[in-house]
Amino acid sequence: MTNTIKISTYNHQYQAQVIELILKIQQQELxxxxxxxxxxxxxxxxxxxxxxxxxxxxxxxxxxxIETIGAIDMGDNRYLALRKMFVDVNYRGKSRISKKLMDSLVSHARTNNVREIYLGTIGNFKGALRFYEKNGFLPVSKSDLPASFPVMEKDNLFYCLTVSTSAS
Known part of the structure:
Protein backbone atom coordinates (compact mmCIF):
# COMPACT_ATOMS: atom_id res chain seq x y z
CA MET A 1 0.00 0.00 0.00
CA THR A 2 1.42 3.35 -1.00
CA ASN A 3 0.54 6.88 -0.02
CA THR A 4 -0.76 7.60 -3.49
CA ILE A 5 -4.33 6.34 -3.00
CA LYS A 6 -6.82 8.60 -4.70
CA ILE A 7 -10.49 8.52 -5.64
CA SER A 8 -11.41 9.10 -9.25
CA THR A 9 -14.48 9.00 -11.42
CA TYR A 10 -14.35 5.92 -13.65
CA ASN A 11 -12.42 6.25 -16.89
CA HIS A 12 -12.46 3.62 -19.65
CA GLN A 13 -8.68 3.07 -19.34
CA TYR A 14 -9.42 1.19 -16.08
CA GLN A 15 -12.11 -1.14 -17.47
CA ALA A 16 -9.96 -4.30 -17.52
CA GLN A 17 -8.76 -3.71 -13.95
CA VAL A 18 -12.31 -3.04 -12.71
CA ILE A 19 -13.56 -6.26 -14.30
CA GLU A 20 -10.60 -8.27 -12.97
CA LEU A 21 -11.05 -6.97 -9.41
CA ILE A 22 -14.81 -7.60 -9.31
CA LEU A 23 -14.70 -11.07 -10.90
CA LYS A 24 -11.82 -12.18 -8.67
CA ILE A 25 -13.72 -11.19 -5.53
CA GLN A 26 -17.03 -12.63 -6.72
CA GLN A 27 -15.67 -15.93 -8.00
CA GLN A 28 -12.61 -16.72 -5.89
CA GLU A 29 -13.35 -15.08 -2.55
CA LEU A 30 -17.13 -15.29 -2.39
CA ILE A 66 -8.16 -1.27 -5.54
CA GLU A 67 -11.83 -0.49 -4.99
CA THR A 68 -15.02 0.30 -6.90
CA ILE A 69 -18.44 1.75 -6.14
CA GLY A 70 -21.27 2.50 -8.52
CA ALA A 71 -24.57 4.33 -8.27
CA ILE A 72 -27.45 3.84 -10.67
CA ASP A 73 -29.97 6.63 -11.19
CA MET A 74 -33.27 4.80 -10.72
CA GLY A 75 -35.13 7.01 -13.16
CA ASP A 76 -36.63 9.90 -11.24
CA ASN A 77 -33.44 11.50 -9.89
CA ARG A 78 -34.60 11.08 -6.27
CA TYR A 79 -33.16 7.62 -5.67
CA LEU A 80 -29.88 5.88 -6.35
CA ALA A 81 -29.08 2.18 -6.27
CA LEU A 82 -25.62 1.43 -4.86
CA ARG A 83 -23.84 -1.28 -6.83
CA LYS A 84 -20.47 -2.87 -7.38
CA MET A 85 -18.79 -1.95 -4.10
CA PHE A 86 -15.73 -4.17 -4.10
CA VAL A 87 -12.45 -3.80 -2.20
CA ASP A 88 -9.19 -5.58 -2.97
CA VAL A 89 -8.46 -8.00 -0.11
CA ASN A 90 -5.10 -6.32 0.57
CA TYR A 91 -6.82 -3.02 1.41
CA ARG A 92 -9.71 -4.15 3.59
CA GLY A 93 -9.57 -2.68 7.06
CA LYS A 94 -6.17 -1.11 6.43
CA SER A 95 -7.21 2.23 5.07
CA ARG A 96 -10.28 4.40 5.22
CA ILE A 97 -10.66 4.36 1.47
CA SER A 98 -14.03 2.57 1.61
CA LYS A 99 -15.36 5.31 3.84
CA LYS A 100 -13.95 7.96 1.49
CA LEU A 101 -15.61 6.30 -1.50
CA MET A 102 -18.92 6.09 0.36
CA ASP A 103 -18.56 9.73 1.37
CA SER A 104 -17.96 10.62 -2.30
CA LEU A 105 -21.18 8.84 -3.24
CA VAL A 106 -23.20 10.53 -0.47
CA SER A 107 -21.75 13.95 -1.29
CA HIS A 108 -22.60 13.41 -4.95
CA ALA A 109 -26.13 12.39 -3.97
CA ARG A 110 -26.55 15.43 -1.71
CA THR A 111 -25.29 17.80 -4.42
CA ASN A 112 -27.81 16.32 -6.87
CA ASN A 113 -30.75 16.41 -4.42
CA VAL A 114 -31.02 12.62 -4.21
CA ARG A 115 -33.19 11.66 -1.24
CA GLU A 116 -32.31 8.01 -0.72
CA ILE A 117 -29.66 5.47 -1.66
CA TYR A 118 -30.76 1.83 -1.75
CA LEU A 119 -28.73 -1.33 -1.97
CA GLY A 120 -29.25 -5.06 -2.11
CA THR A 121 -26.76 -7.57 -0.76
CA ILE A 122 -26.34 -11.12 0.45
CA GLY A 123 -26.77 -11.91 4.14
CA ASN A 124 -23.53 -13.81 4.59
CA PHE A 125 -21.39 -10.78 3.63
CA LYS A 126 -20.99 -9.86 7.32
CA GLY A 127 -18.18 -7.33 6.84
CA ALA A 128 -20.11 -5.49 4.15
CA LEU A 129 -23.26 -5.45 6.30
CA ARG A 130 -21.33 -3.92 9.22
CA PHE A 131 -19.83 -1.31 6.89
CA TYR A 132 -23.21 -0.30 5.48
CA GLU A 133 -24.83 -0.11 8.90
CA LYS A 134 -21.88 1.87 10.32
CA ASN A 135 -22.40 4.34 7.45
CA GLY A 136 -26.07 4.96 8.23
CA PHE A 137 -27.82 2.40 6.03
CA LEU A 138 -30.90 0.89 7.65
CA PRO A 139 -32.51 -2.44 6.71
CA VAL A 140 -35.68 -2.26 4.61
CA SER A 141 -37.94 -4.99 3.36
CA LYS A 142 -37.95 -5.90 -0.31
CA SER A 143 -41.56 -4.70 -0.50
CA ASP A 144 -40.48 -1.20 0.63
CA LEU A 145 -38.03 -0.72 -2.25
CA PRO A 146 -38.97 1.79 -4.95
CA ALA A 147 -40.53 0.03 -7.94
CA SER A 148 -37.55 1.09 -10.08
CA PHE A 149 -34.95 -0.58 -7.81
CA PRO A 150 -33.00 -3.14 -9.86
CA VAL A 151 -33.20 -6.25 -7.64
CA MET A 152 -30.46 -8.79 -8.30
CA GLU A 153 -31.41 -12.47 -8.16
CA LYS A 154 -29.01 -13.37 -5.33
CA ASP A 155 -29.83 -10.37 -3.10
CA ASN A 156 -31.71 -11.26 0.08
CA LEU A 157 -31.12 -8.19 2.26
CA PHE A 158 -31.90 -4.60 1.39
CA TYR A 159 -30.81 -1.30 2.91
CA CYS A 160 -31.62 2.38 2.56
CA LEU A 161 -29.70 5.51 3.46
CA THR A 162 -31.66 8.72 3.75
CA VAL A 163 -29.48 11.48 2.36
CA SER A 164 -29.48 14.54 4.57
CA THR A 165 -29.73 17.89 2.88
CA SER A 166 -26.88 20.33 3.29
CA ALA A 167 -29.15 22.42 5.53
CA SER A 168 -29.50 19.62 8.09
Whole structure:
Protein backbone atom coordinates (compact mmCIF):
# COMPACT_ATOMS: atom_id res chain seq x y z
CA MET A 1 0.00 0.00 0.00
CA THR A 2 1.42 3.35 -1.00
CA ASN A 3 0.54 6.88 -0.02
CA THR A 4 -0.76 7.60 -3.49
CA ILE A 5 -4.33 6.34 -3.00
CA LYS A 6 -6.82 8.60 -4.70
CA ILE A 7 -10.49 8.52 -5.64
CA SER A 8 -11.41 9.10 -9.25
CA THR A 9 -14.48 9.00 -11.42
CA TYR A 10 -14.35 5.92 -13.65
CA ASN A 11 -12.42 6.25 -16.89
CA HIS A 12 -12.46 3.62 -19.65
CA GLN A 13 -8.68 3.07 -19.34
CA TYR A 14 -9.42 1.19 -16.08
CA GLN A 15 -12.11 -1.14 -17.47
CA ALA A 16 -9.96 -4.30 -17.52
CA GLN A 17 -8.76 -3.71 -13.95
CA VAL A 18 -12.31 -3.04 -12.71
CA ILE A 19 -13.56 -6.26 -14.30
CA GLU A 20 -10.60 -8.27 -12.97
CA LEU A 21 -11.05 -6.97 -9.41
CA ILE A 22 -14.81 -7.60 -9.31
CA LEU A 23 -14.70 -11.07 -10.90
CA LYS A 24 -11.82 -12.18 -8.67
CA ILE A 25 -13.72 -11.19 -5.53
CA GLN A 26 -17.03 -12.63 -6.72
CA GLN A 27 -15.67 -15.93 -8.00
CA GLN A 28 -12.61 -16.72 -5.89
CA GLU A 29 -13.35 -15.08 -2.55
CA LEU A 30 -17.13 -15.29 -2.39
CA UNK A 31 -17.50 -18.49 -4.40
CA UNK A 32 -20.26 -17.04 -6.56
CA UNK A 33 -20.89 -18.71 -9.89
CA UNK A 34 -21.16 -15.44 -11.78
CA UNK A 35 -19.52 -14.48 -15.04
CA UNK A 36 -18.79 -11.29 -16.92
CA UNK A 37 -21.51 -12.25 -19.39
CA UNK A 38 -24.01 -12.10 -16.51
CA UNK A 39 -22.83 -8.56 -15.68
CA UNK A 40 -22.95 -6.67 -18.99
CA UNK A 41 -22.99 -3.40 -17.02
CA UNK A 42 -19.23 -3.84 -16.49
CA UNK A 43 -18.69 -3.51 -20.23
CA UNK A 44 -20.74 -0.31 -20.53
CA UNK A 45 -20.03 1.56 -17.28
CA UNK A 46 -20.39 5.08 -18.79
CA UNK A 47 -23.79 4.44 -20.37
CA UNK A 48 -25.05 2.25 -17.52
CA UNK A 49 -23.84 4.12 -14.41
CA UNK A 50 -22.69 7.58 -15.48
CA UNK A 51 -26.04 8.98 -16.55
CA UNK A 52 -28.62 11.08 -14.73
CA UNK A 53 -27.51 11.28 -11.11
CA UNK A 54 -25.61 8.00 -11.36
CA UNK A 55 -21.85 7.62 -11.38
CA UNK A 56 -19.04 5.11 -10.88
CA UNK A 57 -15.92 5.73 -8.82
CA UNK A 58 -12.69 3.87 -8.38
CA UNK A 59 -9.95 4.06 -5.78
CA UNK A 60 -6.46 3.91 -7.19
CA UNK A 61 -3.20 3.03 -5.48
CA UNK A 62 -0.82 4.55 -7.95
CA UNK A 63 -2.30 3.31 -11.22
CA UNK A 64 -3.91 0.16 -9.77
CA UNK A 65 -7.66 -0.15 -9.14
CA ILE A 66 -8.16 -1.27 -5.54
CA GLU A 67 -11.83 -0.49 -4.99
CA THR A 68 -15.02 0.30 -6.90
CA ILE A 69 -18.44 1.75 -6.14
CA GLY A 70 -21.27 2.50 -8.52
CA ALA A 71 -24.57 4.33 -8.27
CA ILE A 72 -27.45 3.84 -10.67
CA ASP A 73 -29.97 6.63 -11.19
CA MET A 74 -33.27 4.80 -10.72
CA GLY A 75 -35.13 7.01 -13.16
CA ASP A 76 -36.63 9.90 -11.24
CA ASN A 77 -33.44 11.50 -9.89
CA ARG A 78 -34.60 11.08 -6.27
CA TYR A 79 -33.16 7.62 -5.67
CA LEU A 80 -29.88 5.88 -6.35
CA ALA A 81 -29.08 2.18 -6.27
CA LEU A 82 -25.62 1.43 -4.86
CA ARG A 83 -23.84 -1.28 -6.83
CA LYS A 84 -20.47 -2.87 -7.38
CA MET A 85 -18.79 -1.95 -4.10
CA PHE A 86 -15.73 -4.17 -4.10
CA VAL A 87 -12.45 -3.80 -2.20
CA ASP A 88 -9.19 -5.58 -2.97
CA VAL A 89 -8.46 -8.00 -0.11
CA ASN A 90 -5.10 -6.32 0.57
CA TYR A 91 -6.82 -3.02 1.41
CA ARG A 92 -9.71 -4.15 3.59
CA GLY A 93 -9.57 -2.68 7.06
CA LYS A 94 -6.17 -1.11 6.43
CA SER A 95 -7.21 2.23 5.07
CA ARG A 96 -10.28 4.40 5.22
CA ILE A 97 -10.66 4.36 1.47
CA SER A 98 -14.03 2.57 1.61
CA LYS A 99 -15.36 5.31 3.84
CA LYS A 100 -13.95 7.96 1.49
CA LEU A 101 -15.61 6.30 -1.50
CA MET A 102 -18.92 6.09 0.36
CA ASP A 103 -18.56 9.73 1.37
CA SER A 104 -17.96 10.62 -2.30
CA LEU A 105 -21.18 8.84 -3.24
CA VAL A 106 -23.20 10.53 -0.47
CA SER A 107 -21.75 13.95 -1.29
CA HIS A 108 -22.60 13.41 -4.95
CA ALA A 109 -26.13 12.39 -3.97
CA ARG A 110 -26.55 15.43 -1.71
CA THR A 111 -25.29 17.80 -4.42
CA ASN A 112 -27.81 16.32 -6.87
CA ASN A 113 -30.75 16.41 -4.42
CA VAL A 114 -31.02 12.62 -4.21
CA ARG A 115 -33.19 11.66 -1.24
CA GLU A 116 -32.31 8.01 -0.72
CA ILE A 117 -29.66 5.47 -1.66
CA TYR A 118 -30.76 1.83 -1.75
CA LEU A 119 -28.73 -1.33 -1.97
CA GLY A 120 -29.25 -5.06 -2.11
CA THR A 121 -26.76 -7.57 -0.76
CA ILE A 122 -26.34 -11.12 0.45
CA GLY A 123 -26.77 -11.91 4.14
CA ASN A 124 -23.53 -13.81 4.59
CA PHE A 125 -21.39 -10.78 3.63
CA LYS A 126 -20.99 -9.86 7.32
CA GLY A 127 -18.18 -7.33 6.84
CA ALA A 128 -20.11 -5.49 4.15
CA LEU A 129 -23.26 -5.45 6.30
CA ARG A 130 -21.33 -3.92 9.22
CA PHE A 131 -19.83 -1.31 6.89
CA TYR A 132 -23.21 -0.30 5.48
CA GLU A 133 -24.83 -0.11 8.90
CA LYS A 134 -21.88 1.87 10.32
CA ASN A 135 -22.40 4.34 7.45
CA GLY A 136 -26.07 4.96 8.23
CA PHE A 137 -27.82 2.40 6.03
CA LEU A 138 -30.90 0.89 7.65
CA PRO A 139 -32.51 -2.44 6.71
CA VAL A 140 -35.68 -2.26 4.61
CA SER A 141 -37.94 -4.99 3.36
CA LYS A 142 -37.95 -5.90 -0.31
CA SER A 143 -41.56 -4.70 -0.50
CA ASP A 144 -40.48 -1.20 0.63
CA LEU A 145 -38.03 -0.72 -2.25
CA PRO A 146 -38.97 1.79 -4.95
CA ALA A 147 -40.53 0.03 -7.94
CA SER A 148 -37.55 1.09 -10.08
CA PHE A 149 -34.95 -0.58 -7.81
CA PRO A 150 -33.00 -3.14 -9.86
CA VAL A 151 -33.20 -6.25 -7.64
CA MET A 152 -30.46 -8.79 -8.30
CA GLU A 153 -31.41 -12.47 -8.16
CA LYS A 154 -29.01 -13.37 -5.33
CA ASP A 155 -29.83 -10.37 -3.10
CA ASN A 156 -31.71 -11.26 0.08
CA LEU A 157 -31.12 -8.19 2.26
CA PHE A 158 -31.90 -4.60 1.39
CA TYR A 159 -30.81 -1.30 2.91
CA CYS A 160 -31.62 2.38 2.56
CA LEU A 161 -29.70 5.51 3.46
CA THR A 162 -31.66 8.72 3.75
CA VAL A 163 -29.48 11.48 2.36
CA SER A 164 -29.48 14.54 4.57
CA THR A 165 -29.73 17.89 2.88
CA SER A 166 -26.88 20.33 3.29
CA ALA A 167 -29.15 22.42 5.53
CA SER A 168 -29.50 19.62 8.09
Missing amino acids: GLAITLEEQPDLLIIPSFYQKGNGNFWIALDGNNV
